[in-house]
Amino acid sequence: MQDRKIDLTGIPESVRNPRAQIQDMIQRQDESGLLAKAAELHGHVCDHVTLGVRAGCLSVRRLGEQTTDGMEEITCIVECNNCFSDGVQITTGCTFGNNALIFRDLGKDAFTLIKRGGKAIRVSVRAEAMDKVFALQEKIYPGAAQLFDKVITRRSGSPEESELLKAIFLKASFELLSIPREELFLVKEVQAKAEDYAPIFQSYTCNLCGDKIMQSRARVYNGQTVCISCAKDSFFQLDGSGISQKTTTE
Secondary structure, three states: OOOOOOOOOOOOHHHHOOOHHHHHHHHOOOHHHHHHHHHHHHOOOOHHHHHHHHHHHHHHHHHOOOOOOOOOOEEEEEOOOOHHHHHHHHHHOOOOOOOOEEEOOOOOOEEEEEEOOOOEEEEEEOOOHHHHHHHHHHHHOOOHHHHHHHHHHOOOOOHHHHHHHHHHHHHHHHHHOOOOHHHOEEEEEEOOOOOOOOOOOOEEEOOOOOOEEEHHHOEEEOOEEEOHHHHOOEEEEEEOOEEEEEEOOO
16 A cells, blocks of 8 residues: 555644543643543542542553553443543543443442553452542531432432532542542452454444444344334343343333
8 A cells, every 4th residue: 555644734733642631641640630621521520530530540550551542452341330430431541432441230430441462450449438538528518418318319409509519529529639549449450351342333224214223233124124213122221220121112
């Protein structure tokens, strides 16, 4: 193939090397800067996002690798689908969209970062870490636990109480950055094999609704190639409760 160069004039450097800023913050251990980036994705700052950021930063540095460019050379197996996972995604660069993030519905604040053909690091949040989080929140605002129960658990708080809880979360999260990592996390090298590269599937067109569908999700219904919805077939859904099987009639 003839050696050719593509003219990228006019394309910002921030797009050409999109993770340069995050990688620099990881190397400098600028966890407050990383937390700000995570907030852009997550929508707010809380203890679990903070723990995810700190754990992700730690794992990337321990692995001794640049964060992923979305080409699956580094993969991450995350064991929860809560706020923690957003902090992990920002710092590692492994996301659902770039096929570098694998979700195992184990309900643990933990993940394994795997370098393809190399070592793997598992990081989990210590059980006693949450005691430290709750203590910080109560120090900032006595009665924080009751406020959390009202606003988050029972969904009955006022807009003012919701804003107050966010402020507590924010203040406690930045104080959480000063707690030594070894008091928050268990870190160990593990034996783990990266999953195969994501296959490239053909695209089909549903003969009934006209939507494009991935080959592996196509169905045959009354002799036609159709999507799951038109076939009224079941599918798997990931939501706040975890993974469950649903049907298109629900």
